[in-house]
Amino acid sequence: MSRIGAPLLVELRQVGKIYHLGESRITALKGVNLSIQRGEFVAVWGPSGSGKSTLCNLIGLLDTCSSGTVHFEGQDVTALSDDQRSELRNRAIGFVFQSFNLIPVLSALENVMLPLQIAGVSAARAKRAARKRLAEVGLDDHAAHRPAKLSGGQQQRVAIARALVTDPALVIADEPTANLDSENALRITELMRRLNSDNGTTFVFSTHDQRLLDRVERQILMRDGEIIDDRSPEQSAMRLDRSVRL
C-alpha cells in the first residue's frame, strides 16, 4: 500500500534476519518485501515476537539484514560501512523510543541539539533549530529542564523534537505511546500526525496501541517474521465489515 506518485523512500527486497543465540538460530524476518513512499504515516503491528521491531530496526539502519537488500532514498544501504550508516542515520532518520532515551545529563534543549552537534553544526545554529522544534512540540518553556524534571509525555515530546531537528526524511518510532497514559498517548499521536501532515515527514512506527492504529493511513500486520497484511484503515474496516456481513 503506498501513496500514488510519491517518491520511494524505503524499499526492502526479500529481506531476512536471523539471530544467533548460542547454538540456536532464531529467524526474525523471512523474505520480507516492502516499499514506503515519502510522507507516509505507517504503523507496523502484530503480536510480540512477530518481527515488527526487527523490521523497524532494519528500516532505520540500526541493524543489518542476513539476506536481501534494503534501499534508502534509492541507495542500497546493505553494503555501507558502519560510519556511512551512522552519517546517513544522523542526516536522514530520526528516532523516537518507547523509553524516550533522553540523555539524562543534558537539558531538554541540549537533548534536541544533540543530533545537530553530532553532525558538526555550530552550537548557535543548533540552539536556534532546537528551540524552534521544542516550540513546535509545545515545550519551549521547558528548555532548561533535565529529563528527570519532565513528565513521561513531556519527555516523549522532547524525543520527537530531537527526532525532527535535523529535518529527517524518516522518523522511526518504537512503541512511542507504550509508556504513556491515555491523555499523553493521544497528544503524542496527534503531534506525530500533525508533523507528518504539516512537514511531510515520513513516520514508521511499531505499536500495539489501537488509538494510534486508528489514526494511521497504512497498517502493516506482521506475524512470525512475515508481513501478512498491508493496507489502509479504510480497507481494514471494509474487510472487517464484509466478514461480519458474510
Add this chain to the structure above:
Amino acid sequence: MISWLKLALRNLFRNRRRSLFTILAIGLGFAAVNTLGGFTAYIFTSLKDSYIYAQGNGHLSIFKAGFLQEGKLDPTRYLIDEDEMALIHDVLARHPEILVTAPQLHISGLLSNGKVSTIFLAAGRVPSAVSKINRHARGLVGKIQLFDGKPLEDDVMRGVGLSRGLAEQLKLGLDSDAVAMAPTVSGQINALDAQVFQLFDSPVEALEDKLMSVSLKFAQSLYDTGSVDRVTVLLESDELTETTRTRLAEELAAEGLNLEVKTWNELSTFYTKVKQMFDVIFLFTFLIVFTIVVMSVINTVSMAIMERTREIGTLRALGVKRRGIVGLFAAESMLLGTLGSLLGMVLTVITWSGVALLKPTWIPPQITRRVPLEVYLVPDYMLYSVLLLIVLSLVAASLPARAAARMQIVGALGHT
C-alpha cells in the same frame, strides 16, 4: 568539541562517589610519586654537592692516563711532575668557567700515636683551594660543617685531619700529636710530625678508621716529591661538566700531555650506587601507582559503560560513530586524569609546605650528625606526571571504550 567535553564532565559526576575515589586514587598516586621524586632530588643534589663542594673534589679531576687502573701498583709512574703541572695550569687558565684549580697527592702510610701504629689513607690538598671549593657550596651542604676542630692551613704543614674512627683507634683527640710514616717515591722510609687539627666523618664507612686529611705540602714532604697525582677543577656550574671535560681533554692532548679527565659522577661510586638504588625504589613506586591508576580508571569506565549501555545505543542511533563513543569515554577518563593530577599537585605542594614548615631533621647514611630533611618541588617531575597520568588514563579507558563502541546498536538499546 566543547559540548562533548561538557557532556563528558557531566557524565563524570553522575556517580560522584566513584569518580571521586578514582580522582583521589590518581591524586594520591601523583603525590606519592612526586613526593618521593622530590625527596630523591634532595638526596641526589645533597650527595652531588657533598662530593663536589663539601669534600672538595670539584667537577673534574685530571689524572695521568691509566692512573685509576694501575696507579696503586706503580704510583710514581703516574705522578704529574712540576713541568707537566705548569702546562696543565696554562691550559686551565684559558677557561674562564673554571673557578678553582686544586692539585692533590693521595698518600698512604702508617700513623702512630707513639705507642701504636695503624694504616692511613690521606688526600693531600691545598687547604686554601679546598676552602674556596667549600665556599661555593649551596643549600644544605653549604650550611653544615663536616668536621670538628679548625680548618687546615697552607702554611702550617703539620696540621692534619683524622676520621673519627682513626682518631678513636689511636686514642687521639683534637690538638693531639702523632707521627705519619710512609715510603718516599724513591723507596726510603720517611716520617713527619703531625698535629690533629680536625676530626671528620668519613664519606665511606669502610674507611672510617683509615682516613686522614693533610695539606699538599705535608703529602709531598712525606713522599719527598714535588709531584701530584691529580688536579681537581671546580666549574661555574654543573651543566658545564661534560662540555668542559671534552674541551680540556682535547686541549691537554694538544699540549702533548697523556692525561685523562674524569667527571665527578664517574669518580663518585657512592653517588652512583645510591642513585641506582633510589631509581629502583622510584620505579617500584611508579609501577604501584601505575597499577592503581589503570585499575581505577578501567573500573570506573567499565562501570559507566555498563550503566550507560542504552545511552550508548541511543547516541549510536542518533549518528555518533564508533570512534565518537571511544572519544566520549576517552574524554571522561582524560578529565579523571586531569582532575586527579590537579589534586595530586595540591597534595604535593601541601606535603612540600608541611616539610618546609616543620623542618624535620634526620641522620642520613655516611653522616653522624642530624641534618634538615627536605623535599624538593621538581616542576619537571610534576609536568611529566601530569602528562603520564593523563596518557595512562586514556590508555586504561581505551579498552572498555572500544568494547562499548563495538556493541550492536539494537542490543545496546534493548539493554536493561
